[in-house]
Amino acid sequence: MNRTLLAVSLALTFAAIPLQAQTPWIHIEVDENEADASHVKVNLPLSVVQIALEAAPEKIVDHGKIRMNHIDEDLDVEDLRRMWNELRSAPDSELVTIQEKEETVSIRRQGDQILVEVDNRKDGDTVHVRVPVTVVDALFSGEGQELNLKGAISELKSLRGDIVRVDDGETKVRIWIDEKD
Amino acid sequence: MFLLKTAAVVLLSIPLLLLGLVASSGLVVVDVKTSDGPRIVVPVPLFLARAALGFAPQEAREVEIPELGEYPEIASRLVAELRDCADGILVEVDDGDDHVLIEKVGDEIAIEVSSDDEEVSVRIPLAAASEILDSYDGSRLRVAGILDALSSSSSLSGTDLVHVRSENEEVKIWVW
Numbered sequence: 194m195n196r197t198l199l200a201v202s203l204a205l206t207f208a209a210i211p212l213q214a215q216t217p218w219i220h221i222e223v224d225e226n227e228a229d230a231s232h233v234k235v236n237l238p239l240s241v242v243q244i245a246l247e248a249a250p251e252k253i254v255d256h257g258k259i260r261m262n263h264i265d266e267d268l269d270v271e272d273l274r275r276m277w278n279e280l281r282s283a284p285d286s287e288l289v290t291i292q293e294k295e296e297t298v299s300i301r302r303q304g305d306q307i308l309v310e311v312d313n314r315k316d317g318d319t320v321h322v323r324v325p326v327t328v329v330d331a332l333f334s335g336e337g338q339e340l341n342l343k344g345a346i347s348e349l350k351s352l353r354g355d356i357v358r359v360d361d362g363e364t365k366v367r368i369w370i371d372e373k374d
Numbered sequence: 375m376f377l378l379k380t381a382a383v384v385l386l387s388i389p390l391l392l393l394g395l396v397a398s399s400g401l402v403v404v405d406v407k408t409s410d411g412p413r414i415v416v417p418v419p420l421f422l423a424r425a426a427l428g429f430a431p432q433e434a435r436e437v438e439i440p441e442l443g444e445y446p447e448i449a450s451r452l453v454a455e456l457r458d459c460a461d462g463i464l465v466e467v468d469d470g471d472d473h474v475l476i477e478k479v480g481d482e483i484a485i486e487v488s489s490d491d492e493e494v495s496v497r498i499p500l501a502a503a504s505e506i507l508d509s510y511d512g513s514r515l516r517v518a519g520i521l522d523a524l525s526s527s528s529s530l531s532g533t534d535l536v537h538v539r540s541e542n543e544e545v546k547i548w549v550w
Binding site: 229245 | 418431444448449451452455456458460464465466467468469470471
């Protein structure tokens with residue numbers, strides 16, 4: 194009896210370890226290269242970000258949905274949503290390529306990920322964004338001019354690794370998700 | 375003789391009783407040191423502060439914070455989530471002149487701000503923060519609720535809640 198109890202409690206202890214380790218944390222690192230540069234590091238559990246989002250002003254974020262027209266009047270979320278609905282079912286391929294003399298922008302699908310890459314040859318700026326299709330789906334699940342930020346963060350919980358890397362020569366930004374144990 | 379013994383016991387029991395009350399309810403100590411002035415140490419027994427609150431006017435018993443509005447529920451959930459999460463650095467900003475560090479250490483959030491001429495350290499005990507938020511009634515925080523939180527949180531003992539150190543002054547608020 195005692196051995197069974199011991200075995201059960203040991204099993205429960207070991208079962209609890211991976212569960213505790215699976216808390217996803219979002220990390221944001223901003224590093225400036227110049228003298229007197231700023232270095233910013235933010236590490237937060239995604240669950241904390243999700244709750245903090247509810248404290249955002251209702252005018253901008255209402256029930257986890259961000260109203261983009263309050264931030265950028267030129268950005269039409271409905272157009273973006275329509276475009277996404279056309280592109281989301283496309284197989285692995287280059288979805289958008291804009292090649293200019295000094296800059297190349299490419300958006301492509303690779304498995305269940307959308308990769309956005311910007312390469313500015315003149316200034317040496319590079320941007321790499323990697324977002325799972327499910328996150329973009331969740332983001333566009335709002336209505337009208339709304340983006341469903343809460344849904345997107347919820348989907349981010351299953352993502353691990355780099356999401357955004359920006360290097361414009363002066364500033365480096367890195368956003369990634371991992372598990373902090 | 376019996377009367378003398380009784381009087382001695384009564385007289386001895388008063389400071390012991392007071393000591394017991396202070397030990398059980400806690401003591402907030404404000405310690406101010408200036409480079410050119412005297413050091414001022416003000417110990418405030420929490421049981422005394424709570425008792426004095428009974429005689430205070432209504433406006434002194436509550437702190438008006440209408441801005442908190444509908445946020446205490448969100449803040450309470452944030453505090454609960456932070457209490458559950460692993461220890462570590464939450465925010466670190468270094469701009470060459472100032473360094474800001476917000477860290478989760480056990481059941482506390484430690485905030486350290488340092489610049490060339492000043493160092494500020496604040497510790498927010500999450501259990502006490504949770505209790506204080508519970509005392510919010512929609513527009514006001516009850517001072518008694520804050521005192522209760524300070525005296526009931528065993529993790530506060532010996533903690534420097536606030537420590538400010540500048541060239542000419544040092545201020546420390548701690549709970550015993």
